[in-house]
Amino acid sequence: MSSTNDSQQYEFIKREDEFIKREDEEMSADEDSDNRQNPNNYMLREQDRFLPICNIIKIMKIPVPENGKIAKDARECIQECVSEFISFITSEAIERSMSENRKTVNGDDLLYAFATLGFDNYVEPLGVYLHKFREATKCDRNLLSENAMIQDDSSSDIRKT
Amino acid sequence: METELPHTRIRAIMKSSVDTGQVTNEVLFLMTKSTEMFLKHFAKESYQHAKKPNNLTYNHLADLVQENDNLAFLLQIIPQKIKVKEFKALLEQGDESSESSSDSE
Numbered sequence: 001m002s003s004t005n006d007s008q009q010y011e012f013i014k015r016e017d018e019f020i021k022r023e024d025e026e027m028s029a030d031e032d033s034d035n036r037q038n039p040n041n042y043m044l045r046e047q048d049r050f051l052p053i054c055n056i057i058k059i060m061k062i063p064v065p066e067n068g069k070i071a072k073d074a075r076e077c078i079q080e081c082v083s084e085f086i087s088f089i090t091s092e093a094i095e096r097s098m099s100e101n102r103k104t105v106n107g108d109d110l111l112y113a114f115a116t117l118g119f120d121n122y123v124e125p126l127g128v129y130l131h132k133f134r135e136a137t138k139c140d141r142n143l144l145s146e147n148a149m150i151q152d153d154s155s156s157d158i159r160k161t
Numbered sequence: 162m163e164t165e166l167p168h169t170r171i172r173a174i175m176k177s178s179v180d181t182g183q184v185t186n187e188v189l190f191l192m193t194k195s196t197e198m199f200l201k202h203f204a205k206e207s208y209q210h211a212k213k214p215n216n217l218t219y220n221h222l223a224d225l226v227q228e229n230d231n232l233a234f235l236l237q238i239i240p241q242k243i244k245v246k247e248f249k250a251l252l253e254q255g256d257e258s259s260e261s262s263s264d265s266e
Contacts, residue, residue, distance in 0.1 A: 048173050051196075055166050059197055060204035065215070068208060073219040078203070080238050081222075083174050085199050086192060088234045090175045093188075098180070107187045114195065118231030122195055129194050133187055136162055 050079040089113050107133075164193045171196065 053075055060070065060078070070078075090105075092113035097105045107130045114122045171193050172184050203225075210221040223239045226232045243251075 048170065049177070051166055051170050051174075056200060059165055059200045063201045063205040064208045067215055068211075069216040071216055071218040074217045074222055077219055077222055077239055078200075081203070081235050082196060082200065084235060084238055086171060086174045086196060087178050089192070089195070090181065091178050094178065094180055094182075103182045104185060105182070105188050106185065107191050110188055110191050110195070117234075119195075119199075122198055125198065126191055126195055130187070130191055133162065133190050137186070 050083055053079055056082060089117065092117055162190070164190070165197055166193050168193060 056078060057070060057075065061068065089110065090113075093105045093109040096109045096112050097103070111123050111126055111130065114120070114126065168189055172189055175181055175184050175189075175192060203222075204217075206229075207217055207221045207225045208215075210224050211217050219239070220242060223241045226235045226239050227241060
């Protein structure tokens with residue numbers, strides 16, 4: 001009699017343990033998903049602050065003679081410069097969009113930022129890129145809505161004038 | 162429409178500024194392209210500084226930043242190298258000026 005009672009009790013305790021354990025697991029899972037979804041918890045890791053050095057070197061080698069080398073101290077420095085460049089331009093573009101009471105920065109804000117910050121020679125080629133990009137994405141959208149020809153013709157006419 | 166640099170990383174850097182709302186694909190693409198252009202310009206012009214040794218060093222970059230007004234935002238990141246003696250002299254100057262200013266107060 002007592003032995004069965006004991007085993008029952010034991011089983012009950014075991015089940016309770018299991019229940020607690022499962023609850024713990026659910027809790028931790030919740031926390032994980034919270035971290036992923038909550039943008040306020042988003043922290044930039046040190047290695048994410050900079051662009052990969054191999055890509056940077058690859059681009060820098062394009063305009064220079066083949067035997068050109070880049071010293072190690074220059075490499076690290078350039079990485080930092082590029083990140084600073086991006087933040088610098090971005091903050092100027094944000095300021096412009098905010099001054100016009102818009103919440104989202106657009107391509108024209110970026111061009112404006114380049115012009116005001118003394119990068120005049122970037123504005124023209126970037127304008128061409130912006131135009132190309134808008135054309136390309138417009139084509140994509142039109143293909144989706146299945147009346148590509150009509151819309152494409154009319155909108156490109158508007159753009160030309 | 163091909164780009165050499167990873168979009169995700171550029172988006173992360175843009176987001177690190179305060180008040181950045183959504184970063185649209187259009188802006189992201191333009192930023193990537195302009196970063197590539199910036200790198201090319203930067204490399205080309207600093208190599209002109211290097212000339213002879215054909216090895217780009219920190220000092221070449223510092224010279225370039227010093228000379229160009231539109232690169233002034235990089236002055237804090239790439240200051241000119243100075244000797245310890247000069248730095249000490251600067252520090253002493255700074256001390257003197259701060260002392261004199263505190264005296265005047």
